[in-house]
Structures are given as C-alpha cells and as structure tokens.
Amino acid sequence: xxxxxxxILNKYIDGELEPFELAEVKNEIEKNDEALARLKALRLVDNxxxxxxxxxxxxxxxxxxxxxxxxxxxxxxxxxxxxxxxIISLFSVxxxxxxxxxxxxxxxxxxxxxxxxxxxxxxxxxxxNLIEFQNFFSNKNVLLVVSVLTLILLITVYLTFEAxxxxxxxxxxx
Amino acid sequence: xxHLSDIEIIESIKRGNASDFSLLVNRYKxxxxxxxxxxxxNELDAEEALQDSFLKVFNGLKDFRKDAQFSTWLYKIVxxxxxxxxxxxxxxxxxxxxxxxxxxxxxxxxxEIYGTTENVRQYILKMVDQLPVRGALVVILFYMDGLSLNExxxxxxxxxxxxxxxxxxxxxxxKDLLLKHNYQEEML
Numbered sequence: 001x002x003x004x005x006x007x008i009l010n011k012y013i014d015g016e017l018e019p020f021e022l023a024e025v026k027n028e029i030e031k032n033d034e035a036l037a038r039l040k041a042l043r044l045v046d047n048x049x050x051x052x053x054x055x056x057x058x059x060x061x062x063x064x065x066x067x068x069x070x071x072x073x074x075x076x077x078x079x080x081x082x083x084x085x086x087i088i089s090l091f092s093v094x095x096x097x098x099x100x101x102x103x104x105x106x107x108x109x110x111x112x113x114x115x116x117x118x119x120x121x122x123x124x125x126x127x128x129n130l131i132e133f134q135n136f137f138s139n140k141n142v143l144l145v146v147s148v149l150t151l152i153l154l155i156t157v158y159l160t161f162e163a164x165x166x167x168x169x170x171x172x173x174x
Numbered sequence: 175x176x177h178l179s180d181i182e183i184i185e186s187i188k189r190g191n192a193s194d195f196s197l198l199v200n201r202y203k204x205x206x207x208x209x210x211x212x213x214x215x216n217e218l219d220a221e222e223a224l225q226d227s228f229l230k231v232f233n234g235l236k237d238f239r240k241d242a243q244f245s246t247w248l249y250k251i252v253x254x255x256x257x258x259x260x261x262x263x264x265x266x267x268x269x270x271x272x273x274x275x276x277x278x279x280x281x282x283x284x285x286e287i288y289g290t291t292e293n294v295r296q297y298i299l300k301m302v303d304q305l306p307v308r309g310a311l312v313v314i315l316f317y318m319d320g321l322s323l324n325e326x327x328x329x330x331x332x333x334x335x336x337x338x339x340x341x342x343x344x345x346x347x348x349k350d351l352l353l354k355h356n357y358q359e360e361m362l
Contacts, residue, residue, distance in 0.1 A: 040358035041349040048298040049317040057207035
C-alpha cells in the first residue's frame with residue numbers, strides 16, 4: 001500500500017479496515033510522516049466531534065408546542081355526525097308517518113271526541129283538528145307506539161349528547 | 175418513575191392522552207433544536223421550525239408505524255421542515271443542498287474563527303457550522319445524536335454510500351484545516 005488515501009484513513013479510524021489492510025496501513029504510517037500527520041489530524045477531528053455537546057432548546061419550548069397543538073386542535077371544526085342526523089331524521093319521518101296514519105283512521109270515524117270545557121273554549125281558535133289530535137292520543141295502541149318512539153328518541157338524544165360531550169372533552173384535553 | 179419508551183408514550187397519546195406528547199418534546203427538543211440551528215443558522219428560525227416540526231410529528235402520530243424507529247422518523251420531519259424553512263427564505267438551496275458535491279471551502283471563515291478560539295476542540299466545533307449544510311448535518315447526526323450511517327441516510331434521503339462520502343468529506347475538510355494550523359502536533 002504505497003498511497004494511503006484519506007478514504008483509507010477514514011476507514012481506519014472507523015475500524016472498517018480488514019485485518020490485512022490494517023497491518024499494511026500501520027506499517028506504511030510508521031514510514032510515512034505525512035500520512036501519520038493526516039491520521040493524527042483526522043483522529044483529532046474525530047475525538048473533538050465526539051465531545052460535541054447538544055444545544056439547549058429555549059426553556060419554554062414544550063409549553064409553546066403544547067399550546068400550538070391545543071390551538072390547532074381547537075381550530076379544527078368538528079365533523080357533523082351524519083349517523084345521528086340520519087337516525088333523528090328517520091325517527092322524525094316515522095313519527096310524522098304515524099300521526100298522518102292516525103289522522104286518517106280518525107277521519108274514517110274511529111274517533112269519539114270527549115270535549116272538555118277548556119277544549120271547548122279553544123276549539124274555535126285552534127280548530128277542529130286539535131280535538132281530533134287529542135282523540136288520537138286517547139287510543140291505547142297509539143299511546144303505546146308513541147311511548148316506544150319517545151323512548152327511542154330519548155335514547156338517541158342521550159347518545160348524541162354523550163358523543164358530543166366526549167368530543168368536547170377530547171378537544172379540551174388537547 | 176419508570177422510563178417510558180417512545181412507543182409506550184405514542185400508544186398513550188393515541189389512546190387520547192395528548193398531554194403525554196410533552197414527554198416526547200422534552201426528550202428530543204434539544205437534539206432537534208441543535209440540528210435546526212445548524213440548518214438555519216439562526217436561533218429564532220430554528221425555534222419556529224422546531225415548533226412546526228413537533229406539530230407535524232403530533233399530527234402524524236396516527237400514521238406512525240410501531241416497527242419504525244421513532245427518532246429516525248422525527249429527525250426526518252425535523253430535517254425536511256428545516257429545509258422547507260430554508261427554501262422559503264429564498265436562500266440558494268439548490269446550490270447548497272442538491273448534491274453531495276457541495277463546496278467545502280472553509281477558508282473564508284477560517285482566519286476569523288482561528289483567531290478567536292482558544293483550543294482545537296472549540297475551533298473544530300465552530301468550523302462545523304461553516305461546513306455545507308448536509309455535511310454539517312451528517313456530522314451532527316453521527317456524532318451528537320449517535321445515529322448510524324444507515325439511519326442518517328433514511329433521515330436525509332440519501333444513499334448509504336453518499337452519506338458515508340459526506341461524513342468523510344466533512345471530516346477531511348476539518349482535518350485539512352488542522353493540518354494547515356499544525357494542530358496535529360498537539361496530539362501525542
């Protein structure tokens with residue numbers, strides 16, 4: 001090995017030379033002052049760089065980062081939950097359907113109005129339909145259906161509220 | 175308190191404990207800041223880029239794969255953010271960054287730094303800042319962060335061979351300066 005290049009010296013200090021190459025380099029360096037000087041300088045660079053110290057980031061950086069994350073999270077508009085919107089819409093359509101069907105059955109002569117004194121007074125103002133509406137709800141089957149639908153609506157509202165609360169908590173947590 | 179691994183912290187964040195992200199910030203902020211300061215050569219820019227980097231890391235955690243090395247992934251984001259900021263500042267990024275054939279001409283600053291430093295170690299560390307950006311970053315990631323050349327190549331998006339070439343060139347440039355000032359004579 002007549003010419004010891006910088007490449008070889010870099011491999012030497014990184015311990016990447018094969019044993020036979022290492023022996024050759026050591027042998028050559030003993031005879032070659034210029035190569036020895038380059039090796040010394042390279043070792044000095046290597047040793048100095050190993051003592052390189054990490055610089056300190058600004059003290060309040062963590063707080064700034066967490067605040068930025070929090071702000072970024074708040075800036076994100078919550079997505080509309082189409083699932084709940086669909087459920088409520090279907091429910092509303094169902095309720096309307098039941099009411100319409102009930103009115104039709106009353107029109108057919110199933111209803112028997114029990115007019116209270118109060119309703120007598122309001123009858124002229126609101127009209128005949130309100131009385132029929134009251135009769136409709138006096139039917140036990142209708143009441144059962146409406147109760148079930150109301151229960152479903154309350155459960156849906158509760159679930160929606162819980163989902164919204166969880167989402168808000170998550171945002172605040174950020 | 176038990177030292178939590180990066181993955182454990184990430185899992186906790188994914189479960190909804192966003193405040194645990196501060197553990198990762200505290201763990202990596204100094205090293206990431208050192209890297210960015212070298213890229214941007216300005217503390218304010220480095221701080222801004224660091225905040226931006228951590229925000230990107232946080233937003234990207236949901237896509238982070240457990241089998242990957244978190245530090246490598248983070249450094250890659252930090253590195254790219256640094257380059258983006260540098261680019262936006264309209265510096266001559268192509269001239270400085272595009273290839274490994276960067277100019278290792280350290281002579282412009284050599285006399286000034288040589289005259290103001292007290293010892294060889296201080297001199298070398300100051301000259302690292304004068305290396306071309308990629309050369310300096312390889313040195314930082316290799317010596318300060320203890321990354322392997324393979325990891326550095328992933329962070330910087332360069333081949334393993336080119337990464338090694340960059341490291342050798344940087345060391346050689348510094349070595350030549352030591353020879354110029356006969357610093358090697360200080361070594362027994």
